[in-house]
Amino acid sequence: MKLETLVGERFKERPSDCHIDSHAFMQRGGYIKYVAGGIYSSFTPMLRVTQKIERILREEMDAIGGQEVLFPVVMPASLWEESGRYESVGNELMRITDRNDSPYLLGMTHEEAAVHLVREYGQTYVKYPFMIYQIQTKFRDEARPRGGLIRAREFTMKDAYSFHTSQEDLERYYEKCLEAYQKICKRVGLPDVVIVASDSGMMGGAVSHEFMLLTQVGEDSIAVCSGCGYRANVEAAESIIKNVPGHTQEITLQHTPDVGTIEDVCKFLNLPAQASCKAVIYQRADNGKTVVLFIRGDIEVNETKLVNHLGCEIRPAVLSENSGLSAGFIGPYNLEDGFTVLFDRSLQGINSLCCGANKKDYHYTGFNIERDCKEVEYGDFAKIFDGGICPECNQSTIEVLRGIELFNIFQLGTKYTKAMNMQYVDKDGNSQYPVMGCYGIGVGRLAASVCEVKRDDYGPIWPISIAPWQVHICCVRADDEEVKACADNLYSKLTEHGVEVIYDDRIVSAGVMFSDADLLGVPVRVIVSPRNIKENCCEIVTRDKTISRKTALDGAEREITEMINQMLSGSIQSS
């Protein structure tokens, strides 16, 4: 392929709406073009990268017995009504209608389609276990797409679904999948991915894990224990708070005019935030009932845990005049009935708290939950924080890091097979529901993540396993006939050897040529120039600059081919 005819422009200036480097490089390097919020077209270089990633995914999925299938992008609402998700999933699900006004949707995940596909096939235990997967476009109407391909609305995903006759068998397979995913990480050039426990959210099921790439630009928060190695997504991390009981005090009403926030109250009363009890108010999304959650003043609510506890979505509550709640002054003592009242365990064991008095401009001090309230049950609704206590080893060694979620795997159990009535007959002749697992990888996100990690100031440094091309020939001074002839010759010989070559024989300055080569990030660069020709050689430089040497023009293609093979086999580390 000649660079001159490669469709797509490379340019110098960083687009103003790119806030992470991978996104900037993909736009600057002519990989992708913005179409609409979270929606991109791909040029050839991008497509070549993702196609190589897809090939790796296929190989690894096939290696664990997967069979590639293809589900539709557009599905009738009725299919999703079977699982109940047509109603339960929020407007991230793109709901559309056809010409007859019949409801359809754009696939954002394919559990329903998977069950639908194999419902008849899996009627007998003899057929189990099996796994099907697809690589296909998903659409999720994300509230806030960002970072280019890191979080897009339309994206390609490899999603796999496994079916089993027992939880034990699922767990065995789940482990195999975990290993396959680790292999994939390694092959695409991301060996430092960490596996964390996660919340399963709308997918349902009990156990799930995420593969996180630790990076500052990540959008997920991960709690990591530096002591015992415990790792979890902050959403799923258990929060442990130890309170030291202080002196017991009498409960006292305090006039606190115009101080509605916890910060102000503590300042006003000269108390630490750890000795305060704040009220966070939500509304249930299903019946609109108000939920009052009390939590220690300095600690944040983990809304994922709250949603899981309530079993329904929540939204921030709107307090009306006659709601019985006085915004800014809500407290557990003498609170009116009729609300769902929850206590976070961060409040447990504090003898003397300051809290709202349920009366405008008044707070209590000296409040003691055990003494002043009856029948309090504590739950875990708190967000783990940096410096917090590790749920495994009990030390204050939790660090909160940022990461990109590359993969997510779930043990779904029988949620979908039950809801959609998929059954098989076991060897005793009884009907059973198969147990499911699902395993997803975002292809574009993976490519962008590699770019985010493997790069320098000038562009991506693609590992050869997923690089758009293997060799980039720069013909410096292509207006020189002799130079051009040598470069042409090398190009055709390498191509004959089956090497993937991008050939730049444009008549442009060396700076332009090298800059473009940096943006394309091809692992091996070969420079043919008058200077080199004089010595009857050409220059071989790896994109990561670890190798740079000259070699005789005669037989150069053999040396280059050899180098590529060594890179592919891993005996030479490129980047």
Place this chain on the structure above:
RNA sequence: CGGGGUGUGGCGAAGUUUGGUAUCGCGCACGGUUCGGGACCGUGAGGCCGGAGGUUCGAAUCCUCUCACUCCGACCA
């Protein structure tokens, strides 16, 4: 959904406070000089300043409304 920000040739920006001929760099086209890290000189094409309404002799600039994008948060396999 809440809070900020930005919309000016293909890209990046200045101009907006204080109204007065549409400006700069990159890129693009043509000619010439250069030639190993985004060269230089000359010539040229390309924009009714996001949109609608208003104020004014006159609006990119002031006022009202609207749309889009973007960042932070919320939400989220």
